[in-house]
Amino acid sequence: MSTPPHELRDADAQPGVGVLHARLTNLTREEFAQKYWARTPLLTRGADDFTDLFSADAVDELISRRGLRTPFLRVAKDGATLPEASFTAPAGVGASIGDQLDDTALWRSFADGATLVLQALHRTWEPVTDFVARLGAELGHPVQANAYVTPPQNRGFDDHYDVHDVFVLQIAGTKRWMIHKPVHPDPLRDQPWTDHRDAVARAAKDEPHLDTVLAPGDVLYLPRGWLHAAEAQGAVSIHLTLGVHTWTRHTLAEQLAQSALALLRDDPEMRASLPLGTDGPGEELALIRQRLVAALTKTDPTPLFHRTRRGQARPAPLGPLAQLAAVEGLAPDTQVRLRASLEARLEGRRLHTRAGWLDLSEQDLPAVTRLLDGRDHAAHELGPELVERLLRAGVAVPGGS
Template identity: 50%
Template sequence: MPEHTLTERGPVTTRSALSRCIDVAEEQFAREHWGRAPLLSPAHDDFTDLLSPAAVDELVSRRGLRTPFVRLAHEGDVLAPARFTASGGLGAEVADQVSGDKVLAEFAAGATIVLQGLHRVWPPLVDFTRRLVEELGHPAQVNAYVTPPSSQGFSPHYDTHDVFVLQVSGEKHWVIHAPVHPDPLTDQVWTDHRAAVAEAGRGEPVIDRVLRPGDALYLPRGWIHSATALGDTSIHLTVGVAAYTRADVVDTLLGVVGDTATLRASLPLGIDVGDPDQLRPLVEATLADLVAALASTADPALPAARRLRARFARDTRPEPVAPLATLSAITALDEHTRVRWRAGLGGVLEAAGDRVRLTARGTVLSLPVEASPALHALRTGEPVAVGALPGLDLASALVVVRRLLREGVVVTAE
């Protein structure tokens, strides 16, 4: 969904994060490409607002980054951190801070700089990634790969997550081959199929293309790829998407039946669990009990959703909050103050007698039921003036909003 930014001339719709990564309609992307097939989007956007060569220099030389937020690789091998880190000096005696001098030496010798976790440390990417996560419904992270001229950072391999490649500057030659192990899970890494991956890498590619600034590429997990910088330093962003799978749904369903007595029973005394003949009748009986337990659960989707919601909360971060500015806003709060639901927080509102309960990322708030219309109005995400919150007089609205601000549920709307 697009975001809205207030200007002197009123609200302006901001382009969605996903639309910056693809050049087809989101419905077509979902139908034809998501988890299925690569998508090349040439000359699609300018990504230097997200990261630039100057930003890379700043991150490496002035931000005091530590490993593993930075790593270096040369011809497919990851360099030991001691080769590009040093102590921060007086007042910052941390031994593994990135050293600009050492990075320069390794980069000049052909090493690729990998800036990891930029969705946590670089503000433009913090905001971009949070919006993308909201649109995809799956966790995401961002790394940057800074490759010197005519260097290959990593040999042909596949990832266990989907990726959007956004070419920021320079040129990079990408070669893409079809999977040898489709839809790999996180523990099914490419090195388990090293020989097959190498063989596939010698075959006819599906995509053989030089990415130039503004080009974007989507690769589902499992697609084999390698890339080589051409002519000048290449910078590209890799947005990794850890898509939830049906296997994850199975895991949550197994959790749903954990209270079933027959499934908690011990296996027979003296059993050889490595003998398939002994295990086979137990597996058959367990499957039958599992199906019966799920069938007897009124709505297994409800507890499964709770478990996946808790996992999503662990895997992602909502919009940052500013502690000092928030405290000042609480102090100065009045009927004209506009507030909105904290982006990316999510949350479920449930009636509980004469109370309304809000559950969001481990936070549980109980408020008088009279606050329910105001909470539902805020939950839409649209900014609302405190004095305009439905169902509450001004005094009550001020009390409710002060608590929501203090708990990080809402933020002030600029």
């Protein structure tokens, strides 16, 4: 019997992995969802020690030794972003690409009061990569990570709002945050604060909803749309911002409309040309509305939702040499497991993952179902031929990975 669509998915995507409670809010996911999620800011004092995730040493290593290129770093001062050419340069023989970070130029900018913004740390710093993957799995929304490094008594950005929710994790130093209520609640991705610049400026002059100083270990949660500005106090401030790119009803509506339009492509009447000399929708609109409503009622956007969701994050890192060694050394007692953060989903006999899809035989389904629990399994339990195929596809990895 085939597995019903959308019934099975990998254990890494299951709720309750505990990052939200254990390290960010001291609340269960249910408590956080009921009282704060997408509603109001939350300040948690002394939530955790985050130096295992990031530190001043990490900042120096990323800027001076990793050969980072733009756009993995931005530089901001007095509310403006500096041009990339002011802090990038070639790096000598064998590394002549011109958009690499110039640590000397960055030092001079920083000493002059500029904020350094290390972007997409979930791609460049392993502890953050793992943490972001766990948080994204728990929240069910994709998460990114940036670090903000601000000299004493400086701010990088003026009052603004973000189009995603954020968790601010104070790593070092202290920073004063001024929070004001939204002027445009729940903004969509294409509704940036600059669309409401005047309203933001006026609101920033009002009494703040929250005026607080974050110290190391503190966490501040802000739903999208809440206005904020922050200024370092008496020492260099380092904080991580975890941006939660929330799924919205509008997103689902877009996907529903796309699915309906795809269905209408198979309707000969909908592909027909409008009358010659037409100057507007006219009488055609009634028919189009009727067919569109029927398609909206009939279509299912779920496959598009999951396909889009898989494309919004990456699977866990995979080492090609370790993977080849696992393939070449495959034995009955070899331990393998599902690669983490794959967003793996078994729909019928097709396994969809962020690494691609695989069609399976009826006989393979029980073994793949076991693999989706995220635990280690011996090759002889799953079948050596299937295990080799999954290893080569980058779906399975050596046990303990």
